[in-house]
Amino acid sequence: MPTLEHNAFVEMFRQTPELAPHFLVTLFHVDVPRHASVAVVESSLDQLIPVEFRADLVLELRDANGTLVLAIIVEVQREEDPDKKFSWPVYVTVVRARKRCGTVVLVVAPGADVAAWAAENIDVGLGFGNLKPLVLGPAVVPEITDPAEAVQETELAVLSAVAHGNGPNGLAVVQAVLVALGRLDQEHAAVYFQIIWNGLREPMRRALEALVMERQIEGEATLPSFVQKLIDRGKLEGMREGKIEGMREGKIEGKRETLLRLLARAGIALTDHESARIQACSDIATLDRWVDNVLGAKTAAEVLS
Structure with a gap:
């Protein structure tokens, strides 16, 4: 069953389809054809064989004349799935044959191990042909610690927090994305923060809780309400009272x-x-x-x- 994280990443690209070609250019340095529009299209890839293949998302890039110049298949992968090494080549072949244009697979894999697995070349037969998925994972997604950059590239900042939130610069990465999320509507911001929070390990959660506590004690502006709701209020109050008492x-x-x-x-x-x-x-x-x-x-x- 698809998880909140899976659905959230799919919706990220569904609602802002321009992200996919943008990431191909900026992160993978792919020479994406000139295009005037990016649209989400039907992701069911039925064939004559009585088996349905369904990608998470299929995007079409068209030029100013409406000519289809590239198709991007977006897949969100949270764990290794051997079946994908057989279905991804099908996705590419079917979309390429149906739409008569170049086609690539873009895999969103926040976990380092899964990302490395997903990035492997897929040999389709005796070394005569292969598929190379493009993978948005920790090795490709940068650590975004500058709030201004996070505001400008909010979706990339979310991916950065999920990929690097537990790393050495994790707290700075999370702080930067919180500034960006504070500028989104509460519904989307809350969902993005939920998937970031779910991926944080206990030490980083405690560090974030301490940050919230310090801002409360020092009278600074509190973090957005969706942060307060997800972090246990009783725990925060206890920590806050404890620190205040300790200071006193x-x-x-x-x-x-x-x-x-x-x-x-x-x-x-x-x-x-x-x-x-x-x-x-x-x-x-x-x-x-x-x-x-x-x-x-x-x-x-x-x-x-």
């Missing part, structure tokens, strides 16, 4: 240390009771007052008044 405790401890250091410099001795009173105090205003009292005080009682 650190500040209080710093005040206590300052007070004790000033008392020692002033030569004011403390009894066990007075020392315990200082250690038990957790009110920052009180500690600040005691620090101010050290100046000119002769006894601990004057300081702790």
